[in-house]
Amino acid sequence: MSVTLATAGSSTYWYLTRSTGAVALLLLTIAIALGVLDVRRFSTPRWPRFIVDTLHRNVSLLAMVFLVLHIITSVLDSFAPISLIDVFVPFVGSYRPFWLGLGAVSFDLLLAVTITSLLRQRMGYRSWRAIHWLTYASWPIALLHGLGTGSDVKSSWLLILSIVCIAIVLVAVLARAISGLPEHLRGSGVAIGAAGVFSLFLLLWLPGGPLGSEWARRSGTPTSLLGHSSTTTTTSAGH
Secondary structure, three states: OHHHHHHHHHHHHHHHHHHHHHHHHHHHHHHHHHHHHOHHHHOOOOOOHHHHHHHHHHHHHHHHHHHHHHHHHHHHOOOOOOOHHHHHOOOOOOOOHHHHHHHHHHHHHHHHHHHHHHOHHHOOHHHHHHHHOHHHHHHHHHHHHHHHHOOOOOOHHHHHHHHHHHHHHHHHHHHHHHHOOOOOHHHHHHHHHHHHHHHHHHHHHHHHOOOOOOHHHHOOOOHHHHHHHHHHHHHHHHO
């Protein structure tokens, strides 16, 4: 009876971890897209600047809420050995250390942005702005973390979600770059080039990486969990 309850609890955390992670990625994507487009540009008499700014801020905070829930359920899930240290210190864990470490890096960056945003009135604008730019770096790192760590990376829903998130950011970058031409030709070129390089990397990496064979083993899953990981993935796919 106790074994059955433990298994059910672990399965619940397993689903909560992945669902909250997916929602956090989507919300972070929307926040990044709004930031890239510069939400102040959308201010109109019907949609004043403070309303648009509030939308951007609230979406960002909601993304952090789901990210924290994702982290809590990951630590509570007994399937993978993930500790609180792994949450903050990158690349020290025993479960897919590199890919889990990317999640820690992304979280640390977002945490720094959140804390400095709360202390914005006590900081100089330039200092706050420089740290705020870390948000843009956190998004591709978070995406790679999800693709590299998620055991259901081959599931259609996750692939579709990832494609949608990538498309949203690419459209935002392209729209911002075009609006900045020709005054900011160099910056626009760098932005478009970086987005293109990252997209090309994903196209080349995914087939032989997370979508390839034996990714669980190659990504650093402990040997003791490999058999269990395959069974869990098959079971979740059936649902």
